[in-house]
Amino acid sequence: MMATNEKKIIPLEFEQPLAVLAQQIEALERQLGDNPDLEGDIDRLQEQYTQLKKSLYVNLRPIDHLAIARHSQRPYSRDYFAIWDPGFIELHGDRTGADDEAMVGGLLTLGGIKMVAVGTQKGRSLREKQACNFGMPQPEGYRKALRLFRHADKFGLPILTLIDTPGAYPGLSAEEHNQAQAIAENLFELSGLTVPVVAVVTGEGGSGGALAIGVANRILMLEHSVYSVISPEGCASILWRSNDKVSDACQAMKMTAREILQLGVIDQVIDEPLGGAHHDYQLAASNLACAVVKQMTGLMKMSKEEVRRDRQNKFRNFGAFTEV
Amino acid sequence: MMATNEKKIIPLEFEQPLAVLAQQIEALERQLGDNPDLEGDIDRLQEQYTQLKKSLYVNLRPIDHLAIARHSQRPYSRDYFAIWDPGFIELHGDRTGADDEAMVGGLLTLGGIKMVAVGTQKGRSLREKQACNFGMPQPEGYRKALRLFRHADKFGLPILTLIDTPGAYPGLSAEEHNQAQAIAENLFELSGLTVPVVAVVTGEGGSGGALAIGVANRILMLEHSVYSVISPEGCASILWRSNDKVSDACQAMKMTAREILQLGVIDQVIDEPLGGAHHDYQLAASNLACAVVKQMTGLMKMSKEEVRRDRQNKFRNFGAFTEV
Amino acid sequence: MDLKEWFASRQKRKELQENIKQPLTTEEYCALWTQCFQCRELLYTKDLRANLQVCPKCQYHFRVGALDRIDQMADAGSFVELDAVMTSTDPLKFFDTEAYAKRQQEACRKSGLKEAVVTGIAAINGQPVALGAMDFGHFGGSMGSVVGEKVTRLAEEATSNRIPLIVVSSSGGARMQEGILSLMQMAKTSSALKTYHEAGGLYISILAEPTFGGVTASFAMLGDLVIAEPGARIGFAGRRVIEQTIRQKLPADFQTAEYLLKHGQVDMVVERSNLKDRLSRIISYHDLTRTGPAGEPANGTVKSGQLTK
């Protein structure tokens, strides 16, 4: 877990005006000892800073959300699990040859509810990032998740999944080990589970690789997270045949939390701390926990058959078509 | 399929006296044109040959059975499948990365019964032998078999397995891919199937690697086949600390078909053509088919629950102990 | 254009060709001949079609449109199309360099189809089946809401009629222009197949050149049995994307049907000329009237007159 208090937050490109103001304030504060008259200026700038910050984050473009969702200091699954439950019992492995670190899972207690939690993991240090394959699971990772889903189903444990992945890994052995089948099997099996499943997109929801742990009764998204059928870079290069059109692709695909809520695909957008979850891990984790516990509590009142039918009906209704 | 009529049968060591007689007869026959008086000698030798052959095969030592079971011309699973059903539909792969050629399976019709057939396969040519890893499946092979077992169970198709394997492969990736778990899971799942399972040891029944497809309602063995908890070579080297004691190990372990029948572990010993199945593929296949069809027909009269309980009870009763 | 119209227009075309003996335009001439992608042989298009779109010289399996595919697999006259008029709306008002609505019109004009999959009930050697065929020629065979909905309904149809389900996939993946809704079709179809599976259904998935992305990672890989056509390229990620990611050359036969067979991903590779017979024989092994939802014998049996709702 990264302690945000001790570490300087790296500003994003669209946050530069804010960063400039902050620097000015800091400079003035250093001179304050010599020149007490500056206090007024500082106050004025501080006010300006607060205003700018507020307005900045209400008028974010889709590509800005994407930048926040991908922020290198954004809390990852392990951060949430550690904040929520220091006694989290991690379960490893697919039983057939690999323990994919890009997929973390185990026994978690949240708001008094005992559950199986599974999440993609990006890694913080370079070494971790490589170990986690930058958050791109291999087929072995999806199969590890499936093993935990089945465990949960057997013992009536509700399931929480946290999604933050660019997608499945486009690699040689991933194809050889049939990642298409691994993803498909997860969709297939998740749809048949008789325990409540709550999925939260906490960062990037990257296509099939995200959906593989996202077939849930309730799908939530953090305010600045994104969810899309293809990466905006992929979309831009295919449809615009240009790498400069990523922003257009973000816009066109309607991939932000609020847009996807409007499309009716998700159930709730969870507020983040101002500027993004990486500004305050504790608050982000707490907001997330509240939302999850509330949804889970509701679902846990259903019978096994109801909970399954609820999930299947949800996905059954997705689609936009006419029959005339 | 090897055509035995066209190919000379390679004699085993204990068959040498027979081979010598056969050579003498042949030599005399070549001289018969010059010296018609030899006919009497030939007849006498021929009589001797027939007598010797008969007595030879009723007094086989365990290690002689082992030699026949391992004979390089012994019919393998593919030979039986091809003789029984030219329309055999082979099904490949474990779905997650490998198609182990040491484990063959598919949809087979035998005596009018549609079934799923699975068998280990040793390979005939050097290239085939290597492709089949000399009949030693990898974990992927056991998982392929399991996939077919589950298919059979879903569609109510009875299962036939043919066992002829030195055992699971003692290799690096086999261990890394958790072959112990692969074997254990097969035992676990086979015991729960609700379709009839008939297993036949057709050659070598090598320990856990054999049992992994051998948890059946009825277990049959070909007359000269063997079935043991460890290879006699392994047993000799561990218990006698000597490679010369293989014959003693064979004797001590009680691994021949008749001995195992006496121990109550198998249900039937199937006659082979005189000298072994490799002397007459058609006859061997036909004997085997008759036995299988008869057993299968009986089992198919049971209900799903009965067939499962029958199998579980069978294995529940194996063991020799006292409680005083 | 539904299947009946298509057959009618094909008949008309035939008659036209025989009646009018005028010199050919260049376009008409080109349509007469097809060059094999693999061996470069120049083939008479009519012969190629008669040979099920397989090059008689090198056995290269050309792509087959959805209607031709059904024609090849279903007993003559047995196919009854479902959901023929379903079309996609434009939920995102998607616009890249062109509006999605415009691109859809274009796709329909090119393929002569309303969408990238044609579904219905048919018979294969007398055995009733639920049959779907994708058409790569329509919008790259991409899966949007309509493809997802039609495949889902087909699975539901197969479930309620207790008949085998056969889907021939050929797709570039999910349809980007419908954004997240396209992605959700993967889950929707998989969920319908789960229900079908638990009801004891037999689903045979056929993978044709090419099958990629969200289609592979959902219904295409969920067959009880999976059959690939020779040479078909099948995968999740595209070859070029993988090469860019891992910065190394991939094997020449990477992601071909034969490569997948070697890597345990498909049950068999079947030549198109044997496909119908093989399907028929496989189906004969799976008596769906025998097993019911709980694995117990079903109460009723399928009557062929009661196949469609």
Add this chain to the structure above:
Amino acid sequence: MDLKEWFASRQKRKELQENIKQPLTTEEYCALWTQCFQCRELLYTKDLRANLQVCPKCQYHFRVGALDRIDQMADAGSFVELDAVMTSTDPLKFFDTEAYAKRQQEACRKSGLKEAVVTGIAAINGQPVALGAMDFGHFGGSMGSVVGEKVTRLAEEATSNRIPLIVVSSSGGARMQEGILSLMQMAKTSSALKTYHEAGGLYISILAEPTFGGVTASFAMLGDLVIAEPGARIGFAGRRVIEQTIRQKLPADFQTAEYLLKHGQVDMVVERSNLKDRLSRIISYHDLTRTGPAGEPANGTVKSGQLTK
């Protein structure tokens, strides 16, 4: 010797040690000290035992006998042994360089046990469990008819009482001297675990140094959760056999608990000092009274007074 006798004799030994202050024999002196296999430190045996047989210097986990293991895991006084008097017959009249019957006597003398596994009902932090522990010191922890039968009965006991099942494995594999009957124990135990599984039971398998062969390839690898002890060597085939077969050196950490963790075969590696607490916490997640055989809520709940038959 059953557990009660063992505790009694241990108590007697303790008293003896305290009362008699005579000079030690060489044997007694050697028994007082143990050298760590890993760091070579000379450890006072009593301290080592007090530290759960873990080297305080390098954390090397020594093998633990079945009775000590139960002592470490079960709440004091909670263990009630099952099938304490079961012994193997000699179905094959097996003779190698010595008769099997003779070897059995020898094994009992060395281990002080009747067989290579001790099973019973116990409590872990108040939670009733079915508990089995293997003893490598008895006949190499090999599985013959008795080990198979006792593990099977333990699983059946766990099934009928709806309590968690915990088995600590430590074994060289199947017992050759019982031939094919030993092999069949793999299937017998796995079959009992299948029934337990379908009844919704929680089975935690603990793999201790060393676990190999037929034990690994049956009940040891069938846990809902699989826990290994640090440094424990676990596998199917032995390291030397593999090296001879593949003719290459194996990695130094091959088949260690940590290697298995990296290769996805075990859920976690847990130090012995944390094991009881970890088990207790894991069990608290799995309420076996909640799920019944068909995945529906069970009718009754477990009453701790009704644990043994």
